[in-house]
Amino acid sequence: MKTFLSRHRFEVLALGLASLFCALHAWVERSPSVGLQVGSGSGDNVILRSLHIFEGRATDLQFRIRGVRPPHPDVVVVAVDEKSVQDFGRWPWPRQHVARALDQLREAGVGAVGLDMTFTDEVRDERADAFADALETLDSALAQTSEPSPALLALREELKGRSVDSGDAALAAALARTPQVVQGVIVYPDTDLEQFALQAQEREPMLAGHLVRQFPGSVPGSLHEVDPDTLRVWRGHSIQVPLPAFVQAGKRLGHFNFAPDFDGAVRRVPVFALLEGPRGLLPMLELQTAAAYFGAEVQPEYDADLRQLTGARLRRPDGSLLPLYVPVPINDPFIPVNYPGPAKVFPTLSLSDVVEGRFDPAAVRGKAVLVGVTLVGNFDQRVTPFSELEPGVYVHAAFLSNILSQDFLTRPLAALPLEMLFMLGAALLLARLLPRVRFAWKLGAMVLLGAGWLAVDQLLFSRGIQVATVLPLLSLVASVFGVVFLGYFSVDAEKQRLRETFQHYLDASVMEQVIEHPEKLKLGGERKELTVLFSDIRGFTTLSESLSPEQLVGFVNEYLTPMTDVVFENGGTLDKYIGDAIMAFWGAPVDQPDHALRACSAALGFLERLGEMRGRWRKAGLPEVDIGVGINSGPMNVGHMGTANRFNYTVMGDAVNLGSRLEGLNKTYDTRIIISAGTYAQVQGHVTARRLGVVRVVGKSAVTDIYELRALGRPTGINARAIQVFEAGVAHFIGRDFTAAEASFREVLTLWPEDGPSLRYLEELNTLRWKRPGPEWDGVFTATTK
Numbered sequence: 042m043k044t045f046l047s048r049h050r051f052e053v054l055a056l057g058l059a060s061l062f063c064a065l066h067a068w069v070e071r072s073p074s075v076g077l078q079v080g081s082g083s084g085d086n087v088i089l090r091s092l093h094i095f096e097g098r099a100t101d102l103q104f105r106i107r108g109v110r111p112p113h114p115d116v117v118v119v120a121v122d123e124k125s126v127q128d129f130g131r132w133p134w135p136r137q138h139v140a141r142a143l144d145q146l147r148e149a150g151v152g153a154v155g156l157d158m159t160f161t162d163e164v165r166d167e168r169a170d171a172f173a174d175a176l177e178t179l180d181s182a183l184a185q186t187s188e189p190s191p192a193l194l195a196l197r198e199e200l201k202g203r204s205v206d207s208g209d210a211a212l213a214a215a216l217a218r219t220p221q222v223v224q225g226v227i228v229y230p231d232t233d234l235e236q237f238a239l240q241a242q243e244r245e246p247m248l249a250g251h252l253v254r255q256f257p258g259s260v261p262g263s264l265h266e267v268d269p270d271t272l273r274v275w276r277g278h279s280i281q282v283p284l285p286a287f288v289q290a291g292k293r294l295g296h297f298n299f300a301p302d303f304d305g306a307v308r309r310v311p312v313f314a315l316l317e318g319p320r321g322l323l324p325m326l327e328l329q330t331a332a333a334y335f336g337a338e339v340q341p342e343y344d345a346d347l348r349q350l351t352g353a354r355l356r357r358p359d360g361s362l363l364p365l366y367v368p369v370p371i372n373d374p375f376i377p378v379n380y381p382g383p384a385k386v387f388p389t390l391s392l393s394d395v396v397e398g399r400f401d402p403a404a405v406r407g408k409a410v411l412v413g414v415t416l417v418g419n420f421d422q423r424v425t426p427f428s429e430l431e432p433g434v435y436v437h438a439a440f441l442s443n444i445l446s447q448d449f450l451t452r453p454l455a456a457l458p459l460e461m462l463f464m465l466g467a468a469l470l471l472a473r474l475l476p477r478v479r480f481a482w483k484l485g486a487m488v489l490l491g492a493g494w495l496a497v498d499q500l501l502f503s504r505g506i507q508v509a510t511v512l513p514l515l516s517l518v519a520s521v522f523g524v525v526f527l528g529y530f531s532v533d534a535e536k537q538r539l540r541e542t543f544q545h546y547l548d549a550s551v552m553e554q555v556i557e558h559p560e561k562l563k564l565g566g567e568r569k570e571l572t573v574l575f576s577d578i579r580g581f582t583t584l585s586e587s588l589s590p591e592q593l594v595g596f597v598n599e600y601l602t603p604m605t606d607v608v609f610e611n612g613g614t615l616d617k618y619i620g621d622a623i624m625a626f627w628g629a630p631v632d633q634p635d636h637a638l639r640a641c642s643a644a645l646g647f648l649e650r651l652g653e654m655r656g657r658w659r660k661a662g663l664p665e666v667d668i669g670v671g672i673n674s675g676p677m678n679v680g681h682m683g684t685a686n687r688f689n690y691t692v693m694g695d696a697v698n699l700g701s702r703l704e705g706l707n708k709t710y711d712t713r714i715i716i717s718a719g720t721y722a723q724v725q726g727h728v729t730a731r732r733l734g735v736v737r738v739v740g741k742s743a744v745t746d747i748y749e750l751r752a753l754g755r756p757t758g759i760n761a762r763a764i765q766v767f768e769a770g771v772a773h774f775i776g777r778d779f780t781a782a783e784a785s786f787r788e789v790l791t792l793w794p795e796d797g798p799s800l801r802y803l804e805e806l807n808t809l810r811w812k813r814p815g816p817e818w819d820g821v822f823t824a825t826t827k
Contacts, residue, residue, distance in 0.1 A: 051472040055520045059468035062516035063461045090303045099510040104426035109382035112442035115408040118389045120415040128393035136208030140215035142395045147219045149402035155223045155330035157413030157434045216290035223329040225297040228277035228314045251294045252321025256343035275311035275374040279318040295329030306424040309375035327441040334409040377450040383427040384435040468520040475524045487521040566680010571628035572640040575704040578621040607646035611639045629679040637674045637723035644670040671704030673717040702738035711797025714750040721748045729756040731764040737823045763792040775820030
């Protein structure tokens with residue numbers, strides 16, 4: 042078990058953190074967002090409040106990113122605005138004006154009217170009282186007259202009419218004439234019971250016909266008997282009941298309460314309110330207005346299996362259901378408002394223009410009109426995703442538009458499992474990926490996954506599907522930081538140690554590959570086919586005697602720096618510096634199928650960089666030096682060799698020794714780069730090289746062919762001819778045909794004047810002319826020095 046946890050510590054940590062956030066997510070999912078009043082009472086939990094606030098702010102941002110959408114064309118707002126106040130004075134107005142506005146809307150053919158205002162107090166009309174007093178006085182005088190004149194009787198009728206022409210009576214009459222009006226009411230909690238106790242005794246009995254007490258079953262005509270206490274629904278004690286005359290005159294009541302989130306923003310609304318006095322469900326203003334718009338009644342949808350309200354439908358008088366559905370979240374008594382935009386997206390009329398008839402009847406004909414107060418400074422100002430100060434009537438207009446358009450923000454039941462799957466999957470992916478990449482990639486992986494989730498989130502949001510934003514991102518960040526933090530003390534620390542060890546003799550790209558497979562870096566190493574390179578400055582001993590110690594160190598450092606860069610540029614491993622000499626190899630620790638060609642490219646790069654440096658040295662008055670390079674390919678032991686506490690990553694074996702010997706042969710053949718037959722076999726066809734002959738190096742009895750490397754690419758033109766003639770001369774020399782050999786080498790000199798190997802062979806031929814070789818002579822050059 043301990044070994045398993047050690048090997049999979051990143052996965053265990055990441056999945057543990059993700060599981061913790063999944064549990065937190067499930068808890069938040071079961072805890073409704075708390076508004077004005079919620080039966081669960083979970084609003085005191087700081088964690089829950091904070092998560093809901095952050096999620097709400099994320100939703101606000103999603104609305105702004107999504108942008109404005111056109112609302113349902115049949116939603117119109119009639120506003121008590123600044124113009125209305127200029128026309129009729131400070132609000133509230135005499136109720137005759139409201140009554141007249143309702144009559145104007147009815148005559149224009151309005152489909153439905155929702156009043157985002159309530160009329161709970163009786164208003165005394167002083168003028169009507171004066172007419173009533175005058176009528177009483179006239180009646181007393183007429184009682185003493187046997188035959189009243191027709192003029193007095195006409196006056197009495199006028200006074201009688203004026204005495205009852207109060208605002209309340211006018212509004213009650215207008216409500217009776219306009220059955221498609223929904224009166225708005227305010228739900229109050231138990232804490233306000235004492236304040237409305239007297240009103241409750243007088244008016245609550247009138248509410249019975251406006252409350253939903255039974256839920257239709259799945260079988261037509263059946264009803265569910267439901268205990269309201271088992272319902273997860275927004276609760277209040279009762280409502281501030283309008284005047285009895287208004288309740289009796291109107292057909293519909295709907296609450297216009299808001300349930301703000303913890304930060305005060307209105308992002309969701311309660312579809313139903315469960316009242317205690319009397320007991321029953323009261324639909325919201327928007328839902329009742331939609332019912333009036335279609336001439337239907339609100340029917341709650343109850344799931345007997347879940348024992349919860351799941352939505353609301355509209356039923357026509359004939360019993361048929363309209364194809365509209367208002368979903369209610371299972372775990373939340375509030376439904377999100379899918380705001381189409383700020384207030385300006387809704388067509389708005391001034392209430393004073395409606396009262397005076399100064400509007401186009403087509404603007405309201407057959408439409409759902411909401412009447413509310415939009416005056417700046419009134420108490421009905423709300424925070425919405427699009428505005429910090431929005432009149433509440435436009436929040437109602439937004440949700441009414443959602444109902445009519447069937448354009449809701451819904452959260453599918455599959456959302457929670459899918460979010461958890463993302464949290465766990467992302468954690469596992471990060472646990473497998475992050476320990477193997479550098480910090481920039483760690484950050485990039487987190488940003489990529491986070492951006493991917495946000496993109497999917499926004500795409501779904503624009504299609505009316507709401508998924509969680511905050512907790513999946515928090516889980517992602519926690520997993521990243523957990524893995525990174527653990528990696529700092531384990532894998533990252535080990536990688537840093539390896540990086541510090543290898544950075545001086547490996548190129549950065551090669552080093553990263555080594556770090557991905559640190560198991561290869563062990564004492565003893567492995568046996569592989571590699572290519573080794575040795576390079577040395579010719580005449581370094583003489584050079585060191587002509588320079589001061591400081592000058593010598595500076596000279597060597599200036600030489601070694603670009604040469605090391607060439608090794609790294611060609612993907613090589615710098616084994617060591619041996620004074621002025623360089624030892625490097627290819628094919629380890631990273632496999633390189635073209636290791637021989639890389640080494641040849643590096644050797645030619647040495648000569649190119651040396652040419653640049655010699656120009657600078659000449660100008661500085663420093664000696665001009667040359668170098669020799671030996672390259673061999675073959676089986677070698679490679680790995681960390683040394684003690685358990687102190688070792689070097691190097692190569693060993695006969696093939697390594699041969700590479701060192703070849704470097705020394707450059708002085709004999711007057712060449713700069715010599716490669717072995719093993720190397721030539723791997724690069725033949727890719728380089729310009731010529732066979733120099735056969736040699737027997739110090740310490741070896743076996744012989745080997747050696748080649749001079751001249752350039753990359755196949756030889757052409759004069760070079761091809763010179764190489765062909767030279768190699769023919771070598772073959773003649775080994776075959777004891779010295780005359781033909783001499784002719785060949787002299788022809789090479791006509792093509793390549795001052796060619797060192799040709800001159801060397803001509804000298805040897807001159808010696809053999811005076812000292813004929815014995816039968817044991819085989820044309821092999823035997824080196825006597827290293």
